Amino acid sequence: MNDTPPDSLIPYDEIVQEALRAVVGRVLGQVVAGGGVLPGNHHFYVTFKTGAPGVSVPPELRARFPDEMTIVLQNKFWDLVVTDDSFGVGLSFNQMPAKLHVPFSAITAFVDPAVDFGLQFQAMGADEHEDEHDPDNDGSERDDAPRITPAEDGSNVVSVDFGKKK
Structure with a gap:
């Protein structure tokens, strides 16, 4: 008897990641709708993969942060602009202005420390498709149960971890 559940033909992990990234888009969209001013003490740390498809950062920043960087809003x-799948913003780095464009799929973390809220994501990109469903896999190498783990410090940071093929 086989106790291992079969691989899903529905990409639940991708659907959940996309939905959580939509939270980031909605929050940033509310900032735009409010005239580009953050309400109260809210502020955001946004971490993203600098080499992900669609990310646009100045070359000197990409050289300093070749894998990942965190910006603070x-x-x-x-010039905060939010679309269905990305955002753009102007920031100053060492007193040098820079424009960044970041697809939501490149974001790996979003934190609002003012209210102890955060989300962590699996980076999506060209190399992420290696974990897609393999019809020849009997599921024995994959743990498909998502694990939602609250932060150990009692904060509202949520990490959704879907099993990866080993």
Whole structure:
């Protein structure tokens, strides 16, 4: 008897990741709708893969952060634009203005420390498709049960971990 559940033909992990990334888009969209001003003490840390498809950062920033970087949206940012699948923003790095464009699929973390809220994501990109469903796999190498784990410090950071093929 086989106790291993079969691989799903429905990409639940991708659907959940996409839905959680939509939260980031909605929050940033509310900032745009509010005139580009963050309400109250809210501020955001957004971590993303600098080499992900569609990411646009100045070459000197890409050289400093070849894999991943975190930006802070708090006091000094401008031209925040949000679309269905990305956002763009102007920020200053060492007193040098820069425009960034970040697809939501490149985001690996979003945190609002003012209210102890955060989300962590699996990076999506060209190399992420290696984990797609393999019809020849009997499921014995994959743990398909998602694990939702609250942060150990009692904060509202949520990490959704879907089993990866080993």
